[in-house]
Amino acid sequence: MARVDALLAARPGTTRPDGVREWDLGVGSIEVLPLRDGKQVVGAELRVPLVDGEDLIREALTEAAGLAHKAQLRLFDPQLGEVLTGSATERVVEQYLRTEHYRRTAKPMELTPGLEEAMDRAERVDMGLPAERMSLGSRAVLFAVAGFAILFFVMRFLMAQLRGE
Template sequence: MTPGTPYEAARVDALLSERGAVVRPDGVRRWPFKSGDVDIGELREGGQVVATELRVPLSDRPDLMREVIEAAAALATEAGARLVDPQLGRALNGKADAGVMEQYARTARYAGEVAGVPEALGASSYAQETQGARGFQPSTRMVLIAIGIFVVLYLVVDSLVSQLGGA
């Protein structure tokens, strides 16, 4: 696609329909893949459609992202358009490159840890296999030390009181 050339949304929509994209009863368009479904939206600027948006759900299955990138790149080539990752701010080719996959994993991990998206990646999904038991956390260690000190202090005071009271 040459910059300044109008975006042909109808052509992209026709190609999406050929590839199995359907409109659900609630009006949301979906593009099915082996690994899951992708929502399709329109990006409007000044009332005109300037791009077609593919919304890949955040999950622990990066294979869906790979499928989408490959299929979307082929569709963009056939439509004479560019496939752009807005988070990275650059055009993509037909391969799922490391930068896209890394950004997807980072976003999914953040959604799983902070936003509470249950199907997104949690922190446990990224635990290294070589990492053994980490032991007690510093706060737990401090609480256990404080309890130990209080037990020893109690025993010392109790023995002193019993010696004074017993004599």
């Protein structure tokens, strides 16, 4: 990440207080942030906003490939699951356009029951905030199911003993 930061410092953009670097590419800007595996930084993540058109993704791919070459790193696309080469550009653009089309045509998240709450809980976990406790009713149902399961297995064992198995 240090090599990437050093190369990005010479390019137009700003660094936000949260450590995310906004890289200005002329046709738009993308976010560059450390990619972590646990506490270890294993790479840099490039986030390209979904916009209608392919100019930004093409520019991002061109600039990122040049940056990766100068830093002697590999450019990897997790959606394709491969290291990007010049021939992969069109497949990346096609995937980007499919995702952008889905963003425009999919139902808003508010119409999907429970999704907003699930996303809020996931965000709380990502931020390290304490998770919400399970409601009393949910705990009672879970306790009752567990009790019946234990009772079932105990009765099954005792019946097997009576039959001599």
